[in-house]
Amino acid sequence: MKYSLFAGGKRLRPILMIETCRALEGDVNVIMPLALGMEMLHTYSLIHDDLPAMDNDDLRRGKPTNHKMFGEATAILAGDGLLNFGVETMLQGTKGLSGERLSNYIGAMKIIMSASGINGMIGGQVADMLSEERVISLEEMDYIHLHKTSALLEACVQSGCIIARAEPATQGRLISYSQRIGLAFQIVDDILDIEGNEEELGKPVGSDEKNHKSTFVSLYGMEASKLKVAELEHEAVGMLKPIGVNTNFLEKLARYICQRQK
Amino acid sequence: MKYSLFAGGKRLRPILMIETCRALEGDVNVIMPLALGMEMLHTYSLIHDDLPAMDNDDLRRGKPTNHKMFGEATAILAGDGLLNFGVETMLQGTKGLSGERLSNYIGAMKIIMSASGINGMIGGQVADMLSEERVISLEEMDYIHLHKTSALLEACVQSGCIIARAEPATQGRLISYSQRIGLAFQIVDDILDIEGNEEELGKPVGSDEKNHKSTFVSLYGMEASKLKVAELEHEAVGMLKPIGVNTNFLEKLARYICQRQK
Numbered sequence: 003m004k005y006s007l008f009a010g011g012k013r014l015r016p017i018l019m020i021e022t023c024r025a026l027e028g029d030v031n032v033i034m035p036l037a038l039g040m041e042m043l044h045t046y047s048l049i050h051d052d053l054p055a056m057d058n059d060d061l062r063r064g065k066p067t068n069h070k071m072f073g074e075a076t077a078i079l080a081g082d083g084l085l086n087f088g089v090e091t092m093l094q095g096t097k098g099l100s101g102e103r104l105s106n107y108i109g110a111m112k113i114i115m116s117a118s119g120i121n122g123m124i125g126g127q128v129a130d131m132l133s134e135e136r137v138i139s140l141e142e143m144d145y146i147h148l149h150k151t152s153a154l155l156e157a158c159v160q161s162g163c164i165i166a167r168a169e170p171a172t173q174g175r176l177i178s179y180s181q182r183i184g185l186a187f188q189i190v191d192d193i194l195d196i197e198g199n200e201e202e203l204g205k206p207v208g209s210d211e212k213n214h215k216s217t218f219v220s221l222y223g224m225e226a227s228k229l230k231v232a233e234l235e236h237e238a239v240g241m242l243k244p245i246g247v248n249t250n251f252l253e254k255l256a257r258y259i260c261q262r263q264k
Numbered sequence: 265m266k267y268s269l270f271a272g273g274k275r276l277r278p279i280l281m282i283e284t285c286r287a288l289e290g291d292v293n294v295i296m297p298l299a300l301g302m303e304m305l306h307t308y309s310l311i312h313d314d315l316p317a318m319d320n321d322d323l324r325r326g327k328p329t330n331h332k333m334f335g336e337a338t339a340i341l342a343g344d345g346l347l348n349f350g351v352e353t354m355l356q357g358t359k360g361l362s363g364e365r366l367s368n369y370i371g372a373m374k375i376i377m378s379a380s381g382i383n384g385m386i387g388g389q390v391a392d393m394l395s396e397e398r399v400i401s402l403e404e405m406d407y408i409h410l411h412k413t414s415a416l417l418e419a420c421v422q423s424g425c426i427i428a429r430a431e432p433a434t435q436g437r438l439i440s441y442s443q444r445i446g447l448a449f450q451i452v453d454d455i456l457d458i459e460g461n462e463e464e465l466g467k468p469v470g471s472d473e474k475n476h477k478s479t480f481v482s483l484y485g486m487e488a489s490k491l492k493v494a495e496l497e498h499e500a501v502g503m504l505k506p507i508g509v510n511t512n513f514l515e516k517l518a519r520y521i522c523q524r525q526k
Contacts, residue, residue, distance in 0.1 A: 055336035074317035
């Protein structure tokens with residue numbers, strides 16, 4: 003659990019959660035256990051995705067994957083342990099809360115658990131698995147991206163809004179922002195799998211082609227994919243402007259996600 | 265998820281939870297989502313335990329195990345899905361609760377998640393895995409039993425007590441009761457793996473010997489094991505008497521666990 007949790011992840015999800023909350027002047031101490039739990043949920047999903055029965059990956063962030071280090075049985079249990087401990091960590095955060103603050107906290111937890119479950123990330127992973135070795139439709143690819151990656155990013159922004167008691171209009175804008183960076187994140191992943199630097203990425207490139215995987219790039223081509231990322235970056239940043247609080251960090255985060263080289 | 269959840273389990277854990285709550289005149293409607301979540305947590309652990317990398321079992325309750333039916337990748341995800349959905353189900357149960365009732369509910373949820381996690385069931389499963397192919401000490405076997413099986417049963421009784429707002433003395437007695445039936449449950453499992461009827465059990469006997477697994481029976485012998493079960497049954501039932509509520513069902517449950525043939 004420790005090995006994978008401290009293997010050098012970007013911490014994108016907890017950062018997004020905390021910085022949304024901070025921008026809206028919410029209590030960062032309250033959201034912290036949710037942010038920690040979120041990173042554990044994300045990490046467990048990577049451990050299980052890398053397993054031989056799933057993507058069968060040997061490298062993650064430049065290091066051997068969990069099952070390569072500790073064996074398959076331990077990797078399965080480390081994943082289960084991180085999912086369970088993520089929930090335990092989030093539940094610990096209820097300490098000292100009551101009334102509306104407690105209801106909001108539990109509301110955020112519901113959103114996170116729903117986004118990571120069968121109607122979110124796990125559903126996306128199942129669809130992804132079923133899509134292997136065949137050309138998929140645009141609708142299927144959208145389903146996979148929306149559920150496997152965007153659902154958690156959206157839940158991060160939503161929980162930041164809930165803890166900071168954001169206005170519905172603000173919440174709506176930030177959710178649109180998160181959907182755009184979620185899709186951009188996935189397309190950039192697909193682009194980097196073709197054009198990325200193996201050393202910087204910490205994993206071999208070309209795995210999508212090797213696994214005969216349909217991606218945004220294989221369906222639309224490289225040029226259209228890059229244009230789409232630029233468009234999503236522009237839209238995401240545009241969503242932030244009218245909110246009327248300091249969204250500098252969220253703007254930088256959107257630009258980073260769209261322009262990242264790893 | 266559905267296949268394994270409806271494969272004919274005994275529902276021991278939710279029954280124990282609900283009947284503890286009912287005996288103490290607690291609100292059974294409140295505890296129901298916790299009981300449902302608990303059965304999902306238990307079922308996910310069976311799916312993952314049966315995987316080729318773990319116990320590699322082909323049969324469970326007379327039916328092909330999850331990975332035999334749907335493949336390994338789906339079985340891993342079905343397990344993840346049940347763990348996540350168990351938590352979602354428990355969180356849904358907070359609806360309509362507030363004040364002390366809400367705090368108690370969250371307190372019960374914390375106990376359940378801690379019992380199913382690395383300090384409980386998952387910890388026991390890791391220890392069990394590390395104990396394979398060698399003779400283990402009595403302390404190690406105790407650790408495995410206490411964590412892998414007893415922890416969840418104890419959490420069932422504890423959450424029943426919390427939802428029903430039981431007195432500390434009553435809670436203490438019921439926890440002792442649950443620890444005894446938890447240990448008895450495991451010893452009976454070991455006995456049935458030698459003397460049981462394959463058809464009734466729905467799985468092949470002799471798997472512990474085949475896997476060179478140390479059990480209560482292999483360490484103490486059959487006669488002493490049966491005496492121990494009888495002693496635990498006597499003690500468990502004895503714990504119930506002074507509580508002063510109708511514990512008939514809990515008494516029957518203890519006798520069933522100790523005398524079961526499957």
